[in-house]
Amino acid sequence: MSKYWSDVVKRLEPYTPGEQPRDRKYIKLNTNENPYPPSPRAIEAIKRAADESMRLYPDPDCSRLKSVIAEHFGLKREQVFVGNGSDEVLAFSFAAFFNPGNPILFPDITYTFYPVYCMLYNIDYKTVPLDDDFNISAGKFLQDNGGIIFANPNAPTGKFMDLPFVEEIVQYNAERVVVIDEAYVDFGGRSAVKLIDKYPNILVIRTLSKSHSLAGLRVGFALGHADLIAGLERVKNSFNSYTLDRAALMGAEEAIRDTEYYEKTRDKIIRTREWVGPELEKLGFKVTDSLANFVFASHKSMRAEYLFKSLREEGILVRYFNRPRIDNYLRITIGTDPEMEQLIKVLEDIVG
Amino acid sequence: MSKYWSDVVKRLEPYTPGEQPRDRKYIKLNTNENPYPPSPRAIEAIKRAADESMRLYPDPDCSRLKSVIAEHFGLKREQVFVGNGSDEVLAFSFAAFFNPGNPILFPDITYTFYPVYCMLYNIDYKTVPLDDDFNISAGKFLQDNGGIIFANPNAPTGKFMDLPFVEEIVQYNAERVVVIDEAYVDFGGRSAVKLIDKYPNILVIRTLSKSHSLAGLRVGFALGHADLIAGLERVKNSFNSYTLDRAALMGAEEAIRDTEYYEKTRDKIIRTREWVGPELEKLGFKVTDSLANFVFASHKSMRAEYLFKSLREEGILVRYFNRPRIDNYLRITIGTDPEMEQLIKVLEDIVG
Numbered sequence: 001m002s003k004y005w006s007d008v009v010k011r012l013e014p015y016t017p018g019e020q021p022r023d024r025k026y027i028k029l030n031t032n033e034n035p036y037p038p039s040p041r042a043i044e045a046i047k048r049a050a051d052e053s054m055r056l057y058p059d060p061d062c063s064r065l066k067s068v069i070a071e072h073f074g075l076k077r078e079q080v081f082v083g084n085g086s087d088e089v090l091a092f093s094f095a096a097f098f099n100p101g102n103p104i105l106f107p108d109i110t111y112t113f114y115p116v117y118c119m120l121y122n123i124d125y126k127t128v129p130l131d132d133d134f135n136i137s138a139g140k141f142l143q144d145n146g147g148i149i150f151a152n153p154n155a156p157t158g159k160f161m162d163l164p165f166v167e168e169i170v171q172y173n174a175e176r177v178v179v180i181d182e183a184y185v186d187f188g189g190r191s192a193v194k195l196i197d198k199y200p201n202i203l204v205i206r207t208l209s210k211s212h213s214l215a216g217l218r219v220g221f222a223l224g225h226a227d228l229i230a231g232l233e234r235v236k237n238s239f240n241s242y243t244l245d246r247a248a249l250m251g252a253e254e255a256i257r258d259t260e261y262y263e264k265t266r267d268k269i270i271r272t273r274e275w276v277g278p279e280l281e282k283l284g285f286k287v288t289d290s291l292a293n294f295v296f297a298s299h300k301s302m303r304a305e306y307l308f309k310s311l312r313e314e315g316i317l318v319r320y321f322n323r324p325r326i327d328n329y330l331r332i333t334i335g336t337d338p339e340m341e342q343l344i345k346v347l348e349d350i351v352g
Numbered sequence: 353m354s355k356y357w358s359d360v361v362k363r364l365e366p367y368t369p370g371e372q373p374r375d376r377k378y379i380k381l382n383t384n385e386n387p388y389p390p391s392p393r394a395i396e397a398i399k400r401a402a403d404e405s406m407r408l409y410p411d412p413d414c415s416r417l418k419s420v421i422a423e424h425f426g427l428k429r430e431q432v433f434v435g436n437g438s439d440e441v442l443a444f445s446f447a448a449f450f451n452p453g454n455p456i457l458f459p460d461i462t463y464t465f466y467p468v469y470c471m472l473y474n475i476d477y478k479t480v481p482l483d484d485d486f487n488i489s490a491g492k493f494l495q496d497n498g499g500i501i502f503a504n505p506n507a508p509t510g511k512f513m514d515l516p517f518v519e520e521i522v523q524y525n526a527e528r529v530v531v532i533d534e535a536y537v538d539f540g541g542r543s544a545v546k547l548i549d550k551y552p553n554i555l556v557i558r559t560l561s562k563s564h565s566l567a568g569l570r571v572g573f574a575l576g577h578a579d580l581i582a583g584l585e586r587v588k589n590s591f592n593s594y595t596l597d598r599a600a601l602m603g604a605e606e607a608i609r610d611t612e613y614y615e616k617t618r619d620k621i622i623r624t625r626e627w628v629g630p631e632l633e634k635l636g637f638k639v640t641d642s643l644a645n646f647v648f649a650s651h652k653s654m655r656a657e658y659l660f661k662s663l664r665e666e667g668i669l670v671r672y673f674n675r676p677r678i679d680n681y682l683r684i685t686i687g688t689d690p691e692m693e694q695l696i697k698v699l700e701d702i703v704g
Contacts, residue, residue, distance in 0.1 A: 006451050017593040020408075049568075051395065054569055055567060084597075095361070238471065
């Protein structure tokens with residue numbers, strides 16, 4: 001603690017991302033990265049961006065990328081906001097739509113960055129408990145609040161809430177903004193994007209980090225009514241005029257255009273997830289019904305923390321959260337088939 | 353104005369960056385970009401970053417880039433913070449070191465993003481008037497305050513305040529953080545970096561956008577006592593775990609390492625600035641004594657706004673600020689010699 005820190009800094013408890021160790025080569029199943037490389041077209045586009053024009057500022061409005069995204073989703077350009085990873089888009093959303101003093105709602109088990117944003121912007125919150133199977137009950141969001149955010153599929157559970165329930169929440173809370181964090185929706189969930197033209201209070205946030213294999217490029221975006229997008233633009237333009245560099249802009253455009261590549265790699269991940277779940281169950285794990293690029297699993301007799309450490313020793317990184325209700329679970333990213341075969345093999349040794 | 357906007361968004365008046373028009377090809381002297389391309393080594397590094405590893409998150413701590421910067425400045429790695437452009441580093445600094453209710457100080461004529469950050473974080477401020485020649489008087493900063501920020505050289509004037517005056521300000525305000533925005537210091541000013549090991553309350557902010565020809569890559573950094581850097585890290589890690597993408601990290605490292613290239617292009621810009629000033633004076637301009645990569649000039653008989661518009665029609669973009677005290681000045685970025693010769697030629701026609 002330094003006397004020079006602001007009151008904000010003193011109260012912060014920053015988010016801790018999954019480790020990126022360099023001590024040895026791991027099978028890395030701990031940060032929900034895509035095991036397949038990005039679209040070759042996206043890679044080429046990034047290389048093309050590396051030229052003399054790097055001396056010039058990027059387009060502060062990111063117009064072309066917004067157009068590509070708008071076209072992809074059948075929306076207008078003014079319904080699209082882009083940012084430096086979906087984390088930045090989320091941060092701007094907290095600043096743009098939530099106020100101090102009026103508690104917002106989010107599930108008790110979800111992306112742990114949400115309470116951190118609340119601390120950063122001094123926003124109060126109330127958590128809504130998931131049921132024992134980690135389902136989000138829509139009914140619990142039908143109460144007075146200053147705004148709502150949830151991830152769908154949820155993290156780290158992977159559980160998806162069906163769209164009629166999402167719509168019920170959006171409809172009931174017509175005077176508040178409902179933010180739906182769809183970082184993982186591409187792996188089998190149904191997107192709430194189709195509700196955007198019907199409700200002015202829904203904001204859908206996406207990322208290229210998972211489904212488009214571009215965690216290293218930092219591109220996220222938000223889709224919603226033009227008024228909500230304008231609010232985000234006001235925050236962004238009061239923070240940093242140019243949040244996306246030229247490489248990120250060009251790489252993202254091409255990644256979104258290359259739908260064929262994205263669908264192929266996504267389908268592979270879904271197919272792998274479908275066999276990994278049953279294999280884990282055979283080994284004595286309870287596995288949540290995940291529609292994300294990870295599974296969430298708890299073993300009937302061995303502690304998650306022990307399994308986490310044992311896997312690490314064997315060169316396999318998974319994510320363990322030492323938090324109430326989920327401290328006996330592992331979140332395991334879906335890697336390639338050979339990586340997951342290796343995981344199962346190592347687990348057989350540990351639990352066998 | 354939307355009913356969904358937070359109170360913060362409603363009160364914001366976002367910053368407006370210089371225009372990036374696409375209607376025709378301009379000689380672009382309006383956003384202080386470097387007229388020379390980035391180091392070829394930096395370009396190659398960005399290309400190398402465009403590979404399969406883009407599927408992985410970048411290093412959230414930016415350790416290697418920090419080490420390169422630390423080594424360059426003879427500092428320790430924990431005295432270095434890096435961000436997505438110096439605008440982001442500035443934004444984090446306002447959040448990290450300034451509090452609501454205790455007005456901070458900055459010059460009345462300076463980078464207009466400072467009051468915008470104040471609005472974003474609800475920080476009060478008092479402006480300190482420059483004298484008639486746009487000098488910053490150090491004595492005016494020797495008063496009660498909640499923190500201080502100034503650009504040195506200042507923008508849009510280009511005027512540099514000598515280090516003994518900077519030190520006087522830092523010394524007097526030992527209980528407050530003094531932020532020195534050195535975006536333009538590489539073009540002839542003396543950096544306050546040498547004061548860092550002496551004073552725990554000084555934070556120096558830099559960018560690769562101007563002197564390293566990398567406006568399109570979005571990399572800025574801050575140098576200061578490890579406690580100040582830790583404060584910035586806490587804000588950053590409560591906002592976005594990964595603010596620099598893999599391309600930016602690798603390009604920035606190589607740009608800083610290539611000091612030979614940087615010195616060569618910087619010297620060219622200084623030499624151009626040295627002849628442009630007198631030429632403008634011959635045409636009836638009063639030109640401030642700039643140590644930046646731009647000059648700030650006012651014509652004895654023709655209005656700056658008229659000159660701005662006339663130059664635009666002739667395919668030359670400069671920056672005009674319709675603001676008190678400087679609404680009869682033009683800020684003209686130093687381009688290549690041929691670009692500046694063309695500027696002088698066109699101005700001769702307009703004012704002749």
